[in-house]
Amino acid sequence: MNALQWWxxxxxxxxxxGAYGVLARRNVIVVVMxxxxxxxxxxxxxxxxxxxxxxxxxxxxxxxxFIITIAAAEVTVGLAIVIANxxxxxxVQTDQFNELKG
Amino acid sequence: MPGGDFHxxxxxxxxxxxxxxxxxxxxxxxIMYSAVSMVLCFLGVAFAYALLDASLVAIIQILVxxxxxxxxxxxxxxxxxxxxGRYDQFFNRQSIFAAPLAVAAAAVLTVVVASSDISxxxxxxxxxxxxVLSDLLFNRYVFPFELVSLVLVAALIGAIVLARKEEERx
Numbered sequence: 001m002n003a004l005q006w007w008x009x010x011x012x013x014x015x016x017x018g019a020y021g022v023l024a025r026r027n028v029i030v031v032v033m034x035x036x037x038x039x040x041x042x043x044x045x046x047x048x049x050x051x052x053x054x055x056x057x058x059x060x061x062x063x064x065x066f067i068i069t070i071a072a073a074e075v076t077v078g079l080a081i082v083i084a085n086x087x088x089x090x091x092v093q094t095d096q097f098n099e100l101k102g
Numbered sequence: 103m104p105g106g107d108f109h110x111x112x113x114x115x116x117x118x119x120x121x122x123x124x125x126x127x128x129x130x131x132x133i134m135y136s137a138v139s140m141v142l143c144f145l146g147v148a149f150a151y152a153l154l155d156a157s158l159v160a161i162i163q164i165l166v167x168x169x170x171x172x173x174x175x176x177x178x179x180x181x182x183x184x185x186x187g188r189y190d191q192f193f194n195r196q197s198i199f200a201a202p203l204a205v206a207a208a209a210v211l212t213v214v215v216a217s218s219d220i221s222x223x224x225x226x227x228x229x230x231x232x233x234v235l236s237d238l239l240f241n242r243y244v245f246p247f248e249l250v251s252l253v254l255v256a257a258l259i260g261a262i263v264l265a266r267k268e269e270e271r272x
Contacts, residue, residue: 002221003113007154010117012211014124020204021128024197027185029178030133033140036171037124040147043159051154053220058230058238064159065239068166069250073257075171079178080264087267092182095194 007048015041028092032078039071112153120146131192133179141172158235 001009018041021034043064050060086092089099123146126139144167151160185192230238239247 001216004220005215005218006113006117007150008215008220009212010113010120010150012215013121013208016204016208016211017121017124017128019207020200023200023203024193025128026192026194027133029175029182030127030136032178033127033136033175036140036167036175037127037143040144040167043163044147044150047151047154047156047159051156058235061156061159061230061235062239062243064156065162066246066250068159068162070253072166072171073253075174076261077257077264079174080261082178083181083265086182090183093185 004048004052007052008045011041011045011048014038014044026093026095028082028094028097029079031094032075032082035078036071036075039067043067109153116146116150116153119143120150131189133184134176137172137176137179140175141168144168144172158232 015038018034018036018038021037022031025031025034046060046064046067050058050064082092085097089096091097120143123139123143127136127143130136130139144163148160148163148168151157151163
């Protein structure tokens with residue numbers, strides 16, 4: 001394996017750790033934190049590919065920056081929803097968020 | 103591990119740091135420990151960017167993630183309840199399926215990456231410097247840039263509307 005593949009492997013492992021947290025944890029704030037870990041993993045892959053393969057110079061780096069910005073927006077809105085829900089239902093457990101039935 | 107300016111030992115240290123802290127986020131029972139572990143994980147990711155010669159992304163990572171996002175998350179933790187209980191109460195019922203799923207996904211993706219012949223075009227770092235990046239950001243990518251600022255404003259307003267206390271309607 002070369003350097004790029006090692007970096008991509010790190011990104012994959014971190015992504016799967018985050019995915020496990022999203023699927024398995026009960027506390028919705030831990031789910032949000034695991035989502036952030038997943039986004040970071042994707043960013044590592046983007047920056048690594050941009051660094052080793054070049055192609056369009058700067059595109060990978062800039063899109064990593066855009067992802068960081070969107071992640072900030074996402075975590076703000078997500079935690080606002082968590083706080084609003086906590087005010088109504090007094091819980092942060094995902095298995096008790098069952099009023100939005102499909 | 104071959105590679106031109108790839109520093110194996112730095113990579114091993116950063117990778118171990120990031121993965122251990124990432125596991126800490128998922129595994130800690132106390133949510134505040136998870137949050138601290140998450141902050142350390144983000145710091146490790148910033149070092150990973152620095153190793154990849156992406157200094158701008160590393161600095162923004164420390165500013166946004168280690169600075170802003172962790173503060174927001176820690177505030178949310180302090181505003182909500184702290185829960186006690188047995189360890190398995192912190193995982194939901196589908197967590198038995200989640201572990202093999204995550205391991206299988208990691209194994210498949212790793213095998214795909216390891217067996218594919220993607221390789222660096224050069225061994226030299228290709229990430230452009232600050233000057234090139236700022237030039238690109240404000241010329242070629244100026245539309246996504248403005249769009250992202252619009253998204254940020256919308257998220258700001260949305261967060262305030264959502265988290266504000268409902269006023270008494272008479």
